[in-house]
Amino acid sequence: xxxxxxxxLLTFNLxxxxxxxxAPMIKEGESLRxxxxxxxxxxxxxxxxxxxxSLLLIPGKGLLWKTEQPFSSIVxxxxxxxxxxxxxxxxxxxxxxxxxxxxTLRQLFEQALTGNEExxxxxxxxxxxxxxxxxxxxxxxxxxxxxQKIIVQREGQNWVESVExxxxxxxxxxxxxxxxxxxxxxxxxxxxxxxxxADP
Amino acid sequence: MIAxxxxxxxxxxxxxxxxxxxxxxxxxxxxxxxxxxDLLYLLPSEEQDPQLQKGRALLINELGSRFTVMVGHxxxxxxLQAAKKLQSRLxxxxxxxxxxxxxxxxxxxxxxxxxxxxQGLLGExxxxxLLQHQENKLIQxxxxxxxxxxxxxxxxxxxxxxxxxxxxxxxxxxxxxxKLMPRNGWLHTYAEQKHWFMINAQLSDSPFSIQFQNQFMxxxxxxxxxxxxxxxxxxxxxxxxxxxxxxNESSTIGTLGLLLTILLIIFIFRAVRPLGLTILAILNxxxxxxxxxxxxxxxxxxxxxxxxxxxxxxxxxYCLIYFCQxxxxxxxxxxxxxxxxxxxxxxxLTTFMGYFCLAMAPFPGLQQGAAISVAGLLTSWLTVVLWxxxxxxxxxxxxxxxxxxxxxxxxxxxxxxxxxxxxxxxxTLVLLSLGGxxxxxxxxxxRRYQQLSPHLQEEQKQIQKLTGMADINQFFWLQxxxxxxxxxxxxxxxxxxxxxxxxxxxxxxxxLARFTPSTHRQQENKQLITALYxxxxxxxxxxxxxxxxxxxxxxxxxTPENSGILAWPLFxxxxxxxxxxxxxxxxxxxxxxxxxxxxxxxxxxxADLSTLLERYRYRALLLLALSVLFTYLLLVWRYGWKNGITxxxxxxxxxxxxxxxxxxxxxxxxxxxAIALVLLFAIGVDYAIFCAEESSPDLPMLTGIWLTALTxxxxxxxxxxxxxxxxxxxxxxxxxxxxxxxLLAPWAMRNxxxxx
Numbered sequence: 001x002x003x004x005x006x007x008x009l010l011t012f013n014l015x016x017x018x019x020x021x022x023a024p025m026i027k028e029g030e031s032l033r034x035x036x037x038x039x040x041x042x043x044x045x046x047x048x049x050x051x052x053x054s055l056l057l058i059p060g061k062g063l064l065w066k067t068e069q070p071f072s073s074i075v076x077x078x079x080x081x082x083x084x085x086x087x088x089x090x091x092x093x094x095x096x097x098x099x100x101x102x103x104t105l106r107q108l109f110e111q112a113l114t115g116n117e118e119x120x121x122x123x124x125x126x127x128x129x130x131x132x133x134x135x136x137x138x139x140x141x142x143x144x145x146x147x148q149k150i151i152v153q154r155e156g157q158n159w160v161e162s163v164e165x166x167x168x169x170x171x172x173x174x175x176x177x178x179x180x181x182x183x184x185x186x187x188x189x190x191x192x193x194x195x196x197x198a199d200p
Numbered sequence: 201m202i203a204x205x206x207x208x209x210x211x212x213x214x215x216x217x218x219x220x221x222x223x224x225x226x227x228x229x230x231x232x233x234x235x236x237x238d239l240l241y242l243l244p245s246e247e248q249d250p251q252l253q254k255g256r257a258l259l260i261n262e263l264g265s266r267f268t269v270m271v272g273h274x275x276x277x278x279x280l281q282a283a284k285k286l287q288s289r290l291x292x293x294x295x296x297x298x299x300x301x302x303x304x305x306x307x308x309x310x311x312x313x314x315x316x317x318x319q320g321l322l323g324e325x326x327x328x329x330l331l332q333h334q335e336n337k338l339i340q341x342x343x344x345x346x347x348x349x350x351x352x353x354x355x356x357x358x359x360x361x362x363x364x365x366x367x368x369x370x371x372x373x374x375x376x377x378x379k380l381m382p383r384n385g386w387l388h389t390y391a392e393q394k395h396w397f398m399i400n401a402q403l404s405d406s407p408f409s410i411q412f413q414n415q416f417m418x419x420x421x422x423x424x425x426x427x428x429x430x431x432x433x434x435x436x437x438x439x440x441x442x443x444x445x446x447x448n449e450s451s452t453i454g455t456l457g458l459l460l461t462i463l464l465i466i467f468i469f470r471a472v473r474p475l476g477l478t479i480l481a482i483l484n485x486x487x488x489x490x491x492x493x494x495x496x497x498x499x500x501x502x503x504x505x506x507x508x509x510x511x512x513x514x515x516x517x518y519c520l521i522y523f524c525q526x527x528x529x530x531x532x533x534x535x536x537x538x539x540x541x542x543x544x545x546x547x548x549l550t551t552f553m554g555y556f557c558l559a560m561a562p563f564p565g566l567q568q569g570a571a572i573s574v575a576g577l578l579t580s581w582l583t584v585v586l587w588x589x590x591x592x593x594x595x596x597x598x599x600x601x602x603x604x605x606x607x608x609x610x611x612x613x614x615x616x617x618x619x620x621x622x623x624x625x626x627x628t629l630v631l632l633s634l635g636g637x638x639x640x641x642x643x644x645x646x647r648r649y650q651q652l653s654p655h656l657q658e659e660q661k662q663i664q665k666l667t668g669m670a671d672i673n674q675f676f677w678l679q680x681x682x683x684x685x686x687x688x689x690x691x692x693x694x695x696x697x698x699x700x701x702x703x704x705x706x707x708x709x710x711x712l713a714r715f716t717p718s719t720h721r722q723q724e725n726k727q728l729i730t731a732l733y734x735x736x737x738x739x740x741x742x743x744x745x746x747x748x749x750x751x752x753x754x755x756x757x758x759t760p761e762n763s764g765i766l767a768w769p770l771f772x773x774x775x776x777x778x779x780x781x782x783x784x785x786x787x788x789x790x791x792x793x794x795x796x797x798x799x800x801x802x803x804x805x806x807a808d809l810s811t812l813l814e815r816y817r818y819r820a821l822l823l824l825a826l827s828v829l830f831t832y833l834l835l836v837w838r839y840g841w842k843n844g845i846t847x848x849x850x851x852x853x854x855x856x857x858x859x860x861x862x863x864x865x866x867x868x869x870x871x872x873x874a875i876a877l878v879l880l881f882a883i884g885v886d887y888a889i890f891c892a893e894e895s896s897p898d899l900p901m902l903t904g905i906w907l908t909a910l911t912x913x914x915x916x917x918x919x920x921x922x923x924x925x926x927x928x929x930x931x932x933x934x935x936x937x938x939x940x941x942x943l944l945a946p947w948a949m950r951n952x953x954x955x956x
Contacts, residue, residue: 038347042355045746051347065349071743073344084344091341094371146354171354 031187032057034180041172058187062195076194083197090199124150131155211586218484218583225491233490234499235410259677259774260805265403267296268433270663272394280384282428283397293419296401307382310764311370317758318361319729320722323372324698326365330728338363339736343743360751362740363732374710374782376770379668391666394429398667407436410502413443431659431666441653449922457914464910468603468903469523473594478519481583485515489576496571497564504565508572510879510916514551515580517886517908518544522584524904526597533592537585539900543893546838547886548581550831555882563819599899607902614946629857629940636860643868644814646806649926670707670783673806674790678777679799683760687718689800690779696793697781705790707783712776715765722757813871820874824881828852831885839892847892850944851884858937865932872926876916876933883912884941891949902946909942 033056040049053067062078073086084092124135131154137147148166155161159180165173187195271286273279290296314321322330329337342363345353353364361367380387380398387398405412417440465475489508493500521544525536552574559570599607613622663669676693680686690713697709717725733750741748760766766776784790787804794800828848836844855877859869867873887905894901917938919931 038349040346042358044355044359047745049346049744049746067344067347071343071347073340073347075344075348075350077350082350084341084348086340086344089337089340091337091344167354169354169356173349175349 030182030184031059032180032182035178036175037178038173038175041174043170056187056191058195061187061192064191064194074194076197078195078197080197083194085194093197131161207586207589211590214582214586218488218579221484221488221491221579225487225494228491228494232411233494235505236406236408236499236501259675259778260803261406262402262774263672263675263805264407264435265405266434267399267401267403267436268663268669269399270396270431270666271399272392272396272429272431273427274394276395279395279397279428280386282425283386283399286423286425286430287399287401289423290401290419294404295416295419297404299401310768313762313764314370314758315360315366316754317722317756317763318366318369318753319726320717320757321369322365322725322728323369324694325372326363326368327725327728330732335732335735338365338732339739342736342740346740346744358746359748360753362748362750363736365729374708374714375668376672376710376782377667377669379666387667389666396666403434403436407434407439410443412436413440416440431663432656433660433663437656438652441656442651445651445653446924446927449924449927453918453922457918460914461911464907464914465520468907469526469594469597471594473592474519474523474526477588477591478516478523480587481519481580482516484583485576485580488579489572492575493568493572497568501565501568504568505572508569508576514879514882514886515577515584516911516915517883517904518547518581518584519588520907520911521890521901521904522588523592523594524900524907526594527599527603527900527903529596531596533589536592537589540890540893541585543886543890544581544584546834546889546893548577550827550834550885550889551577551882553827553830553834563816565816566819566823599903603899603903603906606906607899610902610906610942611946613943614949629853632864633857633860636863638863639866640860640863641868642870644810644817644870646809646813648868648870649813649872649924651924672710672780672782674781674784674787674802674804676779676781676794677801677803678779679801680777684718684720686777687713687716687760688720689797690714691718691721692797693779693793693800700781700789700793705785706781709779709781710770711779712760712765712771713779715771716758716760716763719757719759817871817874820871820878824855824874824878827878827881828855831881835889835892843892847888847948848885850888850947851881851941853944854884854937854940855881857940858933861936862929862932867929867932870929872929873933876930877937879916880934880937880941883908883938884945887941887945888948891945891947894949896949905942905945909938912938 033054035054036052038051040051042049050069051067051071052069053065055066056064062076065075065077067073067075071086073084073091076083076085079096081093081095083090083094123138125138127134127136133152133154135150135152137149146168148168150166151164152160153162153164160177162174162176165175269283269286271279271283273282287296287299291298326338329335345364346358353362357364357367377387377398379389379391382388383397387400389396403412403416407413407416413436416436462475465478466472469475486509490500490505493505493508518540521540522536525531525539528535528539555570555574555577559567559574612618613625678686678689680689690711694709694711694713697706700706701708713721737748737750740746760771760776765771781790787807790804791802794802831851832844832848835847838844839847858877858880859873862869862873887909890901890905913935917931917935919927920935922928922931
């Protein structure tokens with residue numbers, strides 16, 4: 001669950017290079033498409049779980065995380081909840097009502113989107129050094145939260161090169177973003193349906 | 201008559217008795233009356249299953265005792281401290297029961313306790329998939345989770361629960377307030393630029409106890425609530441607001457009615473003594489009614505007290521009829537009593553018999569009301585008969601021109617020359633009633649009588665918006681002393697409710713078995729999970745290249761006791777024996793869910809109260825029918841067959857026509873109309889008897905009828921202007937009915953003239 005929240009956060013960072021403090025760069029009607037590689041390092045296992053795919057972020061609508069290798073699946077995250085698709089089938093559906101934390105985080109990110117620094121700083125100590133931004137969990141947030149920190153590596157002024165999510169038990173996800181582009185092309189009907197949580 | 205020795209002795213004896221009554225009554229009032237406003241107390245005692253009734257009442261009381269307050273402030277610390285302070289002040293003063301002190305740690309503790317038993321725990325979705333042999337979906341999901349950026353799965357969980365069945369089980373647990381999450385040991389949300397902390401507790405006493413309401417509000421008012429915002433959701437605030445409104449209203453209407461009555465009596469008699477003695481008779485009646493009910497009943501319902509006291513008001517008629525004899529030229533106290541003794545005796549007797557029948561009904565509210573009114577009425581009557589001749593010093597009065605006009609007006613319709621006008625009047629009444637019959641509607645729905653404070657309703661809506669809290673107003677009450685069987689019944693009901701959830705009839709349901717399934721179900725789940733591991737793990741290993749040596753949990757099963765769930769407010773006391781559907785859209789479909797399941801009963805308190813009112817209405821109408829019968833028998837005994845019925849007819853016609861005339865005003869027929877008809881008939885019969893006792897249109901008697909009708913209209917008719925629907929309907933019924941009874945009463949006199 002924590003990964004989900006920080007994924008959303010970091011995805012916003014893809015387009016908000018000055019962490020959450022700048023005005024949004026995605027204009028209305030635009031969406032972000034890119035490719036990714038993810039290496040998941042699990043404690044106690046020798047080799048990381050490697051995956052590749054693409055993602056689509058539509059502000060106000062949600063995020064589609066399409067894993068292509070080694071296992072084809074799509075995760076759709078929207079205000080209504082999380083839906084996981086594989087083999088043309090919905091294999092998991094969690095309504096946002098079942099995840100109160102998602103609701104809170106969404107409120108937080110909405111504040112971040114509007115340039116409200118307090119939003120993020122309620123949860124993290126934010127430290128920025130050149131192209132590297134580190135968000136370290138605040139100890140006093142009053143929530144049991146297995147995350148330790150998030151490290152964002154920027155590329156130039158506008159894009160995020162990679163994100164590293166470090167959990168308290170030592171598990172790490174390292175995600176690299178490639179071929180990032182903002183597009184005005186409308187999402188496909190299928191993509192919209194997936195974000196709406198429709199059955200395939 | 202008054203010189204007779206026995207009469208003097210009886211008056212002294214009555215004084216001694218009344219002193220005792222007043223002494224005892226005053227002592228009880230000073231000690232605090234055991235008043236109650238809980239409608240459940242009015243439930244009929246003839247229910248077939250007392251255990252079920254007790255259990256349902258217990259749970260309804262528990263639900264009614266919920267106390268929820270959201271404390272909001274832009275600064276988190278301020279909101280938290282204010283919530284803590286408010287809760288501790290209410291607890292210190294004994295207003296709230298102690299509650300779970302730390303939601304965060306409790307939630308984590310619960311998950312930690314449950315986790316070792318995970319092999320018996322399955323969410324509804326996963327269980328259905330496995331029962332339908334859709335293991336593939338779960339295997340795909342497990343693999344997907346490994347590459348899913350939003351997955352819950354980590355290295356530790358992967359070895360203990362690779363299919364994330366346990367976390368899925370937790371996610372599917374019903375959540376009555378989904379937008380809240382534990383924070384600093386409290387349930388919290390952030391919205392509308394404010395941090396909100398929830399106080400969720402149980403009141404320490406019934407919110408319908410007037411005494412507790414007063415205590416609570418005293419404490420509540422003294423707590424400084426600045427600078428936070430408070431949103432309230434509890435029956436005690438609604439009950440207190442309703443009681444406060446009713447008291448304001450009754451004080452306005454009551455004061456106005458009383459003032460008009462006082463002015464009228466002083467204006468008519470131009471003396472204070474008739475007023476003083478009338479008040480004395482009424483007060484004696486009220487006190488005796490109260491004392492008798494205190495001796496007979498442990499608690500007194502406020503509705504019964506109000507109903508009983510209202511009926512004692514009939515006694516004012518005896519007083520006024522007595523004093524109106526002062527307009528007779530040959531008037532002395534003894535003569536006055538002699539002139540009216542038959543009329544007020546039969547008037548009292550008919551009412552007494554009617555209410556005595558009421559006391560026989562197995563309805564606590566009616567029994568109490570009947571006891572109060574019967575005792576009160578008899579006391580007032582005895583006060584008139586035994587004391588008035590000794591205390592009355594009123595000299596003969598000359599009727600004022602206005603009284604002569606009033607007499608002429610009342611008799612106008614009944615003059616022999618006005619037969620056509622009488623026919624026209626009768627036809628008009630019949631036509632209006634027929635018109636009303638077309639709109640006649642019976643409606644006992646309790647919601648029609650509810651007038652909830654709009655301000656509190658708005659706060660409730662805000663709380664629901666902030667927390668996602670859904671309505672839990674109905675439940676299934678499960679009678680089963682064996683815990684395993686109880687859980688299995690809950691699961692059986694849950695299996696049926698799944699379909700209703702899919703169809704959107706309910707949002708979800710809450711039951712102990714959702715958290716700690718029966719051992720039987722856990723055994724089934726364990727078999728399903730073991731089979732899944734056997735099939736699925738090799739596939740996951742093949743795709744990921746990981747070698748998974750999973751760790752199993754405990755071999756035994758989770759129980760409500762070893763889970764610690766019983767310490768949660770969700771399942772304290774009677775709640776573990778119930779199943780709560782959340783956000784029921786169609787209650788009628790719910791009744792079928794429990795069909796065929798032994799010991800399961802669907803309870804919809806609002807619908808039950810409507811049914812209760814319906815049953816009370818039937819009883820009230822039955823009482824009315826019995827009153828009519830007994831009154832008729834008495835009138836036959838007094839006036840003969842033919843004149844008996846014509847003496848009965850004025851009150852009977854007024855009673856029968858009033859509901860249809862009310863229908864013309866779009867007022868449906870319900871319990872409060874029915875009970876007003878009982879009062880109406882009692883008063884109407886009195887008027888007719890007073891007339892029937894006279895051989896010719898007599899000024900004192902007609903003045904008495906005018907006067908008593910006007911005082912009744914001032915006392916009860918003014919209630920038609922109440923904002924409370926039940927009171928308004930009662931007042932309208934009496935207003936229309938009394939007017940009709942008064943107009944029709946001389947009908948009885950005309951027949952007396954024909955009496956042999």
